[in-house]
Amino acid sequence: MKSTITTIDCQKFTNQLLALAGRCRSNPYQDLDNFLLECHSLVQELPDELIHAIKHFSYKTNGGCLLLKSLPSDSKIYSFKYQEKYQLNSKSPRFFYSEIFLGIIGQNLGDVVGVEKRDIFQDVCPCPGHEMEFSATSSQVALQLHTEKMFHPYTPDFLLLSCIRPDRERKAETTIVNAENIYQSISKKHQDLLSSKIFYPKLDLPYIEQSMVYSVFYEYQNRLSIRFNVDFLTSPNSYANESLHQLNITVNTICESVYLDKGDLLIIDNRRCLHGRSRFVATYDGFDRWLQRIHVIEDLSSVPTKYKRDRFINYKKDKI
Template sequence: MTVVDCTAFAGELRALTAQLPQVPRADIHAFLNSAGSAAADLPAALATALDSFNAEGNHDGYLLLRGLPVEDDEALPPTPTSTPAPEDRKLLTMEAMLGLVGRRLGLHTGYKELRSATVYHDVYPSPNAHHLSSETSETLLEFHTEMAYHHLQPNYVMLACSRADHERKAATQVASVRKALPLIDAEARKRLQDRKMPCCVDVAFRGGVPDPGAIAQVKPLYGNPDDPFLGYDRELLAPTDPDDVAAVAALSKALDEVTESVYLTPGDLLIVDNFRTTHARTPFTPRWDGRDRWLHRVYIRTERNGQLSGGERAGDVVAFSPRR
């Protein structure tokens, strides 16, 4: 299953939302604790879909929840033009959905160096945004496994849509390693498996240094060779050995061939399996009229691949440590 129609659950989900603290940023830990309790009462069909995806993933590498409750556009505030969000901003319905669904999957996590160490991120177009930033709009945001270079890379990236772009052109593209693997020849697969390659990091994690170089080491494929995890970033992975370069090129080609485009509309929540996919976003044209595209993003850690060591809470903030 890749798409779950949640239209029939709207009433139950609105009731659960009403149980949550209505100013989430006033105490993010308390808000997420409340969401964790409420997540136990999610509609059975939705809970089953989430639990199955969390346990096994799927072939496409993502789960799309469609038809969730969301404010009418007129009831929403203007699309943000700055970050972070004000601490006193009232809970938006799609933020509630990220709380409930995310707590069913694992622990919401903030990253110290990213977005002022906040847990909830507004994703919106911003003039003159860096080409590696989610705030870019009129250029392609290239394929990347989110924070593949980070020792505490999140298991899931979750994107919830309150407002689509005007022309409905912006696509979130996802490419799954489970679909790409059969397209890569055995020699390249063997080269990519468990082989550390130099990787640069995003601007937020460079410690104020304009270009610290490839300070991380990332394995493009790792884990079970027959069903591997993926660590890939088209902009930042920087192999130098000619055989490594060729193998990464074969991987890139295969990922391009299996790419799917998801057009997020209000009431959609996209859960990206960040250990088995790479994702991108196609260009769109903002109008700067207060009604531009507005997504909400959270990162979820689980027990997989050393993300948790014990005692963590939903809402914790972690500091950067590059993969070595």
């Protein structure tokens, strides 16, 4: 099977990247528009090797994930708790390396957006009481392999994860698997069922049309794509539900794992890959694992004006 993850060591670009970061003067939590404009102005000033790798990735000819290792990061380690997330960032003394490189690299791929959230830069860290939930804020259970915003009419094309601080026991791994490898690993019977529009959502959110039927595998921009979360799909067809069960076994068997260390940035093609996370130990002392996440849509102009405001997409079902 073809590896899902392509890796580039960015340590050799440290001086050049530090110089770029120093040209971003705005605070992303106090002046987001200017901050992103500053990032956008630097898009073509990344090292040529990085620009080529990101462009190659955007053409969807690789495995679906690009890992940029060892980008510049803050040398200090700041306390950060989930409960403080809405107060901390605008007051934090840290330099915004994570936000800067998410902003520059994200805008190499398309438009950085907030999908059903007011946050462009979303902090991901464990939260007390969420230990056993299917949520990015869990810790004691694995986050199952899934598609980000899988039922949203404007599903993000790319998901970027930046590691500000890993877990102290170094056990939290990000799991990845791409659609091509999954499809090749299941039987023709399951391929046919999972490519049929016979699946319904099992949850109700403002942007989900309950009458819509979905397929797990579909074609997008002439590439095999996937939407999947074993807990959020069902079908009246018992054979289709058995296919979902077998698919879940398969994805967990063939997935790859990558440990995100400080300064690492993982770019995921959200339509071609599923992602998840292994379980780990959280202590809630302010020094747990801390990632940042952004969503990217290749072309924001494709979203109708009534569903967007500036960089934010807020889709609501039309009332009958």
